[in-house]
Amino acid sequence: MSEPPRTPKSQPPDFSAWVDLHGDYLYKYAIFRLRDGSAAEDCVQETFLAALKAYRGFEGRGSERTWLVGILKHKVTDHFRRVTREAPIGETEGEEFEHNEFFTRTDEWTNHWNAGYAPSDWHATPAELVERGDFWKVLNDCLSPLPERTASAFTLREVDGLTSEQICEALNITVNNLWVMLHRARLHLRNCLEINWFTKETRD
């Protein structure tokens, strides 16, 4: 398989070669953020088609992959925008992820940690966790029950490191909405990881 030529002056490059050259890379990039195979496929396809149209403007400036990732980045944000923009945020969206049960106690220490849900020592470092493929699966499984907008806010914040303003604009929410969502996402994820990853072997 040949690389598409950088300067296709004489003949048009074989654009379908992009699929083998960059398809998996772009798909992994998208699925890491979207967690949804068909949405990730759509974003990759839209990226290729947009790149096809814009190719004349690109022609050999910089790395082809970096250029494609730049387009994909926009397609992913557009996807988040599309799925969240039509639906204004409801009063009760994600309320169950406030997880009041974590802080319900029968003694005088109500609103403090219930020992059954309280954090324990994880003895883990980012370097170890990053290498574990199954950790990403558990993380994704833990994100999936969250409302779409909450999970998207968390992803845009933690994976892409976007600013509050950028996320609020993309998801059509206020900064207070955003903080509440991030708090709920973290409360839920932390507990879910503790149960499904960190204490799985030692429990029952």
Add this chain to the structure above:
Amino acid sequence: MALRAYDKIKHAVRWWLLRRLPTCKQTVKVISESMERKLSLRERVTVKLHLWICLWCVWYLEHLNLMRDTIRTKASQEPNLDSSSLPQLSAEARERMKLRLSQPND
């Protein structure tokens, strides 16, 4: 003997403080917001005091930082995404995209 008295005093101080400080439920919310904005002086002091006497909330903060650092490390390794264990494009999607790209005018 002296040690037991010390423990008793420590316990009393913790109890007294925990009664007056924001609860764990309130504190974990502020801990999350501390990752998004600069806390007020009052919030910083009460969170610090709370963390001084509540190991569970200390671990909570550690775990949030661990999640953030792990995800950011993973994201920073994106140049090596090819060799990661994330799923690959299905053969069907691959063929469909190749077809669309080779017949751009359809």
